[in-house]
Amino acid sequence: MAVGLGPLSTLHPVPGFELGIASAGIKRPGRKDVVVMRCAEGSSVAGVFTLNAFCAAPVILAKKRVSGSVRYLLTNTGNANAGTGEPGLQNAMRTCASLAKLAGVDESEVLPFSTGVIGEPLPVEKIEGALQAALDNLSENNWADAATGIMTTDTLPKGASRQFIHEGVTVTVTGISKGAGMIKPNMATMLGYIATDAKVAQGVLQDLLRDAANKSFNRITIDGDTSTNDCCMLIATGKAALPEITQASGALFAALKQAVFEVCMEVAQAIVRDGEGATKFVTVQVNGGATHQECLDVGYAVAHSPLIKTALFASDPNWGRILAAVGRAGVAQLDVSKIDVFLGDVCIASKGCRAATYTEEQGAAVMAEEEITIRIELGRGTCSETIWTTDLSHEYVKINAEYRT
Template identity: 45%
Template structure:
């Protein structure tokens, strides 16, 4: 110990200064490392405390479409504070006397109170001489809320009936948002008067925004054609982003036309187009408690009434209606929570259309297929897996798999001309087509889906907060 002390005492002042500087340098480095760690922790804490803004889907249309005015339909939207203060979350539609109503709804066994109420009303014989109305709120699904759910529906529809002078049986409501929370009906009824005072035939775009939940863009579509003696217009708005699967595609949809058509025929026209549109899309395979599609025909067009499904005007109407419905359905997929790829799955050569549908949905709903698409991985083996698990009849040696125009697999083996580089390049596109031919029959079905990204988890992990 004495030798060490003696050695230190013999150090020069310059050497002592050098040693001190070395210690100081180490202390500064340690301090910098500690500060960086604290900063990283602070940033993580802020990120956890502040929910990130939901960016607009990269698949969104460039703009909201110009929707033709539907004579006999007026729209209003406003903020009721159903879940968030200051957010537009209620829409009201007034429909003129003479309007026919048709609908399609979720097949969930835990249907929301508003769905059950709409179904009950549409089961009655319609008195089209009376006016009608639709009121919709976002932020709360009013589902799994017991008898309080129907009481809330009665309060809201009763308030609309009183304000607009229409029978309660002609007021249809929808609710979307969190399941299991009582609907604060009094917040909605408090703004009905203001909504009624601001009804506007050109207000459909605002109504489309009012019904959004996790949607990143409002959805609208329209079509027009020349009927017998005048133009017939169709316009529609929708919401939907997650919990999307058939029966009937977990969304709220409102389609309006000025065509003259009786309720029963209108319902037939709507029902015939469900399987090719709203029941042919999926984002995550989950079916909502609150799906609803309401189609209203005001009868205000100068065109002659549509009375025969075989007539040219009926066929033209059916084509235009299909166009609007499919456009809205595909917009929902393009706004799938976290979506970056729009995917069309085409299945042909099945023993039946039902089998084709099973295969298409097995592919479209497979997390392994969807994550491979998100990662731009041309992993066609996952498509093979999905076909095999679908429950549909399939034969390995008759199966053909295509990505776009490229044949990846056929005759029970990888295609001789398969090129991994070309397949990988194709996967970088934002619109992909996966084709499967089963080689067994004439059954076919096309469905639409999206990829599965981490953003989907981010949105749904803290949906209620």
């Protein structure tokens, strides 16, 4: 039921970054559910992680290891290894150690990632049994297969790729993500992996990823639930024949930043387009705020409202629900007489009440579309923020009611 999301476009290989996929049969026999990624020696690696206090064991371990030397990333689906306490942490360490032994590296150079059901013990033996097959499958051309291998309730794989030329050298940025539910990131997405062959100092890479995630993954929401397992990684292999980027300035950095931002935005929006049960892709644009935070507060109040989301599903232009959400967003001293609200290009409310020119037919026409923009003009300042979300359908309830059965 993905909205405007089709087959993967070309995902260019990134020199120095390989991906291997195998089946551990964690939830279903034969399903490709283990992905191993190998970074060239000397790669820089950056990461952003969930702020959920119940963060999963692999998140705890990956956060500790990301600033050091990283050679392998190990991902399993079907089991989140979250809410599993000290045994979960030991299991995450054991899978990393098993991969490290097979690959001939130190176990501290392996980062673990898990996604799936929370609260169940990690099936370590199954994962260990698939590691050699994943290593044997390693290839720079396996992005599309890896995008499928990290899926859970996703209906389609998600990926994006950009290339640019700097001083005659082609630089590649390619990324994949997964996620369809439990999406309101407080750092990044459910899982995201982006790689480039540019050479970038780790500190610069970390800041670049944080900025990119903040404008993409941190601006999407499906159901308002921040996962225990959210992680997004950015790897720079340094295989492009160009000088190392040591500062966030200059033409090379600017071109790389644009490419990374575009890839992050595309795979983040793909998560919304593939939201569980989604039939609408909704942009909530808030302009004229006194601060960026109050724009976000208003945007999320609208994006998270079950009443608005169900009206979107029904294609019902019930604009009163939008006004109610804006009014309860917690913005101090909000002057409703200055607020205008638009559905697409149609002004539905002006100066705090129904617009004189608005007709129900106009609103219904906009709401019948698959892609809808709700624009709110606060009239308080110059700040703006944009959030992307979905409607709330019968299918969302069904998917999550049956998630463990």
